[in-house]
Amino acid sequence: MPKKKTHKVIVNYTIPFSVIGIASNKKTFVVSNELNRLLEINLSLVHPVELLINENKKIFDTFSFQPDEADCIFSLISNHGTSGSLLENYHNLDYFFIISGSEQTNIDIVKILKNNKSSVFLAVTEIVIKAKKEQVLFQQMLHQLWT
Numbered sequence: 001m002p003k004k005k006t007h008k009v010i011v012n013y014t015i016p017f018s019v020i021g022i023a024s025n026k027k028t029f030v031v032s033n034e035l036n037r038l039l040e041i042n043l044s045l046v047h048p049v050e051l052l053i054n055e056n057k058k059i060f061d062t063f064s065f066q067p068d069e070a071d072c073i074f075s076l077i078s079n080h081g082t083s084g085s086l087l088e089n090y091h092n093l094d095y096f097f098i099i100s101g102s103e104q105t106n107i108d109i110v111k112i113l114k115n116n117k118s119s120v121f122l123a124v125t126e127i128v129i130k131a132k133k134e135q136v137l138f139q140q141m142l143h144q145l146w147t
Contacts, residue, residue, distance in 0.1 A: 017142060018106040020113060021079075021093035023123040028078050031095055032063040034120040038112060041065050041074055049077055049141050051086075058083045064145055072101025075145050087134060090127070098138070100146065 024031050032043045043063040050059050060081040066073045075098045079086045086096070097113075099106050113124045129135050 017098050017100040017138065018110070019127040019129060019138070020097040020099070020110060021090060021123075021125045021127045022095040022097055022113075022121055023092060024094050024121050026120050028061045028063065028076070028095070031120060032076050034118055035074075035076060035097065038116055038118065039074075039109060041067070043074060043076055046145070048081075049144055051137065051140060053086075053137070056083050058086065060086055062145065066146075072099060072105050073146050074099055075142075077141065087137070089131075089134075093123075093125075093127075096127070098142065100142070 022031060026034075029045070032045075035041065036043050043065045046062050046064045048059045049062050050057060052058075058081045061078040063076040064074065077086065077096045077098065079090060079093050079095060085091050087093075090096075099109055110126050113121070129138055
């Protein structure tokens with residue numbers, strides 16, 4: 001009798017995204033409202049992101065929005081959760097505003113946020129996630145939020 005053949009399917013699922021770091025001394029809902037006002041979107045509170053980092057379960061407040069007519073998604077995630085920071089390397093940033101959309105959409109949003117003199121934002125900076133560990137962490141978060 002011939003041996004059964006088995007095939008292993010590996011799915012490498014990645015979500016393209018841009019990250020904007022925001023420093024603010026305001027609560028998450030205030031930052032969310034300011035982003036809503038500036039970008040004319042409607043971020044709303046969703047289930048918090050839960051991650052297992054170094055054997056510790058960490059929970060981070062999250063606001064998200066996906067417009068009906070656009071192929072982009074917006075999420076605001078607190079960098080400071082129940083058991084420390086999401087990304088220790090960016091401990092000076094309070095929030096990550098994550099955009100999954102066209103490259104031009106992302107560029108336009110970065111310009112709007114950087115050029116606006118909002119009293120809510122102390123600093124706004126575009127972040128390039130290069131470290132493999134951080135890329136995997138963001139992919140896990142986005143998979144929770146956007147799938």
